[in-house]
Amino acid sequence: AQSVTQLGSHVSVSEGALVLLRCNYSSSVPxxxxxxxxxxxxxxxxxxxxxSAATLVKGxxxxxxxxxxxxxxxxxxKPSAHMSDAAEYFxxxxxxxRRALTFGSGTRLQVQP
Amino acid sequence: xxGVSQTPSNKVTEKGKYVELRCDxxxxxxxxxxxxxxxxxGPEFLIYFQGTGAADDSGLPNDRxxxxxxxxxxSTLKIQRTERGDSAVYLCASSSPSGGxxxxxxxxxxxxxxx
Numbered sequence: 050a051q052s053v054t055q056l057g058s059h060v061s062v063s064e065g066a067l068v069l070l071r072c073n074y075s076s077s078v079p080x081x082x083x084x085x086x087x088x089x090x091x092x093x094x095x096x097x098x099x100x101s102a103a104t105l106v107k108g109x110x111x112x113x114x115x116x117x118x119x120x121x122x123x124x125x126x127k128p129s130a131h132m133s134d135a136a137e138y139f140x141x142x143x144x145x146x147r148r149a150l151t152f153g154s155g156t157r158l159q160v161q162p
Numbered sequence: 163x164x165g166v167s168q169t170p171s172n173k174v175t176e177k178g179k180y181v182e183l184r185c186d187x188x189x190x191x192x193x194x195x196x197x198x199x200x201x202x203x204g205p206e207f208l209i210y211f212q213g214t215g216a217a218d219d220s221g222l223p224n225d226r227x228x229x230x231x232x233x234x235x236x237s238t239l240k241i242q243r244t245e246r247g248d249s250a251v252y253l254c255a256s257s258s259p260s261g262g263x264x265x266x267x268x269x270x271x272x273x274x275x276x277x
Contacts, residue, residue: 053204058202085268090270091270092165092166092253092268092269092270092271093205093253093255093268094268095265095266095267098265139204139205141204147218148193148195148210148217148218148257148259148264149195149207149210149218149220149221150195150197150205150207150266151207152197152204152205152206153204154202154203154204155202155203155204
C-alpha cells in the first residue's frame, strides 16, 4: 500500500526565511502528488499538485514543490515566509487508476516575527 | 460559488448510539469522498462515490460504517453502535473527475465526539 512520510511534525521559521517542508512517498511507480494546507477551523485547501507534467510545480501563495523520482520526494518550499503561512500542511498521494488520497501525518508550520 | 458543506459541524453522542453525518458537494461534482481525521493525524480515506454508486469502499473500517448517495448528490455517512474510537473529524470532499486525476475540494468537516 502507498505511504507518505512527512519529516518533522513541527517546523518553525522566522518571517522572511525559507520554508522547506519535506515529503517522501513509497511507490515505485510515480503517483500523483499533492500538497494541501489546513488553517484552523477551515477545510483543506489545495496548494499544488503534480500529475507528470513539469517536475517543478508552482502553487498558490508563492509555494512550489519539486518532484524528484530518484529520491521519491516532493518537498514544498517558499522563498520567504509570511505570518499568514502559519498552518498545517499535508502531503498526499494517489496511485494512478485510484482516486483515494493517502495523506501524510502533517507538518505544523509556525512563523515567528 | 458554494463550496462543500457538511452538517452538523459538531456532533456529540453516547457510546452505542447511531449517528448520521451529511455532505452537500459542490453542484455538478459527480465524485464524492469521505475521509476521517483523528487528532494529530492526516485524513484517512473511507469511501468514494462516482454518481450514486460506491466505486471504492476499501477504507471503511468495519460494517458499523455505511454511506449512501441515493441521487448522486448529497451523501450521508452512517455509523452504528458508535464507539469512543470513532471520535474524529469526518471530512467530505467532491470533485469533477477529468482524465487521470482531479482536484478534491474539501468541506470544513463534522467533529464527532463519542462519550
